[in-house]
Amino acid sequence: MKIIIRAFFKTLRVIIGPFMLLGEFIGRPKGVVRPPAVQSAVDQQCREMVLYQYKTCPFCIKVRQEMRRLSLNIEQLDAQQEGENRSELVRGGGKAKVPCLKISDPTGNTQWMYESNEIINYLRGRFAVA
Secondary structure, three states, rough: HHHHHHHHHHHHHHHHHHHHHHHHHHOOOOOOOOHHHHHHHHHHHHHHOOEEEEEOOHHHHHHHHHHOEEEEOOEEEEOOOOOHHHHHHHHHHHOOOOOOOEEEEEEEEEEOOOOOOHHHHHHHHHHOOO
């Protein structure tokens, strides 16, 4: 039964996935425009973050859209397939759940944030333009 359920959802993802990506592309928001020096500082801060995601996950799409709105250049790693990205997500964050924002600081501390709304609120609080 478990195999049938997995096969059903995999088939559903294959069929609906391209439409979700098309919707993301069409609904792409305009990013905020910051002065070059300010954007450079934001880009520097974004180097301390990594978004683990699946391309067709609706919650991941929601986070990526907010990243575009805020003009954030955060590295995005696909953790859907077994491999290094997924292994690092499980090793560091404790579970293979996406979206997950890995936030590192210069002292070596790392925080793993899993909920899309929590990630969006964090990004808005840190990078929103007043």
